[in-house]
Amino acid sequence: MPQQLSSARPGRSPRRRPGRLLVAALAALIFVVTGFGWHSIDGLISGIERIGDLGLGGGSDGATDILMVGIDSRTDAHGNPLSSAERAMLHAGDEVGTNTDTIILIRIPNNGRSATAISIPRDSYVDIPGIGKGKINSAYGSTKELARQKLAAKGVSDAEADKQSTQAGREALIKTVAELTGITVDHYAEVGLLGFVLLTDAVGGVQVCLNNAVDEPMSGADFPAGVQRLNGAQALSFVRQRHELPRGDLDRIVRQQVYMASLVHQALSAQILANPTKLDALSKAVGRTIVLDDKWNVIDFMKQLQDLTGGQVRFETIPVADLNGTTDDGESVVRVDTSAVRTYVASLVGRSGSGGVTPAQVTADVYNASDTSGLAGQVAQALTGKGFRTGTVDNWAGAPVSTSRVLAAKTTDAKAAAVAKALGGLPVLAVPGMAEGAVRVVLAGDYSGPGSAAGELFDTSGSSTTATPVPPAAPIDAGQNGPKCVN
CATH class of the missing domain: 3.40.630.190 (LCP protein)
Structure with missing residues (x-):
């Protein structure tokens, strides 16, 4: 021993x-x-x-x-x-x-x-x-x-x-x-x-x-x-x-x-x-x-x-697309998406990102303000599949919102811009009092980007509601x- x-x-x-x-x-x-x-x-x-x-x-x-x-x-x-x-x-x-x-x-x-x-x-x-x-x-x-x-x-x-x-x-x-x-x-x-x-x-x-x-x-x-x-x-x-x-x-x-x-x-x-x-x-x-x-x-x-x-x-x-994947022959494997892995590795070595920011440097909180159960978790999985880190994932407790947005201290925040781009071009709104570099995603009923039912038709990050993606x-x-x- x-x-x-x-x-x-x-x-x-x-x-x-x-x-x-x-x-x-x-x-x-x-x-x-x-x-x-x-x-x-x-x-x-x-x-x-x-x-x-x-x-x-x-x-x-x-x-x-x-x-x-x-x-x-x-x-x-x-x-x-x-x-x-x-x-x-x-x-x-x-x-x-x-x-x-x-x-x-x-x-x-x-x-x-x-x-x-x-x-x-x-x-x-x-x-x-x-x-x-x-x-x-x-x-x-x-x-x-x-x-x-x-x-x-x-x-x-x-x-x-x-x-x-x-x-x-x-x-x-x-x-x-x-x-x-x-x-x-x-x-x-x-x-x-x-x-x-x-x-x-x-x-x-x-x-x-x-x-x-x-x-x-x-x-x-x-x-x-x-x-x-x-x-x-x-x-x-x-x-x-x-x-x-x-x-x-x-x-x-x-x-x-x-x-x-x-x-x-x-x-x-x-x-x-x-x-x-x-x-x-x-x-x-x-x-x-x-x-x-x-x-x-x-x-x-x-x-x-x-x-x-x-x-x-x-x-x-x-990033892992599915921790509990299987092959057609039933063999247990870890499924990875090559494009998502390459994007993530490129972000780590400084080849991509908005304003010099790479996904691995960004932690985003994700909140569900829609009537779609589990949407915040699905979008958080999509973000981790793209190399981002996620913090709080929960239901939105603020005032009702009708449009999805990314919140940050400034509308020019590079980290918020990177997340907004990854989620299909969401608008970035400034919130007085937010910490510099903090990023919050608020998902309303209009959201159709990666992690949503509509987004799954177009997103190739490797994340899905049936897979078990794992953040870095x-x-x-x-x-x-x-x-x-x-x-």
């Missing part, structure tokens, strides 16, 4: 905190770019497995875009099989399939002063090159297996077939993520199951907090409620559990984010950076578990990120006082 540190704290309010961008981490990458210091970088680089010919971009769009994946693999970064004891510790078994349990796209502008890490649910139902429709976590493994079979039929040796098919799997995942998000991947980072364990143990474990006790044998997660410190094997169970969680894979993503935030906080502590033994353990862990593309100049990347702590680092999740989760703070309590 993990070391319990205190009783459970009440769950945090879901209220957004605009203006306070919360710091999170790039998990394994922080050990590459921050956790070692200049004195040991040469030894670190020499131990990392490098791969080439992945068809990567060159940062020509003004930013470095990194695809970081966590691989459900039974080998280390160099292709060496894990021992029986290691597989048992990881609850890995003997199967040889390769799935990507964690998929995160990280965008860092060339000035190095901000970063956005975008999580993609592993069950997202997407187009996979050469495969067709499938869960995004199968893009790597399915492509690898098809390539391996073709190579074996040609008489290629097992070792060479594994090498070439693994390369094909990585390329397929890179192309799949690029097609879904509209972002060209410039660099690739991969960490296996063993990496979670070794990296966590190397920093002395990580603190997490659970709202409720869990006991889920499929992942090995068996933890009490409250704040506790997890060792490496326990941390892996913590980030892998998705069964018996209220939101399934989305709660699992939140766990990954709080784990990474805690890992960063622990790794960057003075106790770690000043401890040669732990630094050596970190270096060995990185060398055995991390794969990077061979075009990545780590030292230049370190220099680029020197000012990152003073800038903005966000950890986001793509609040970012996680690696610098907060203690871990955030989660499901």
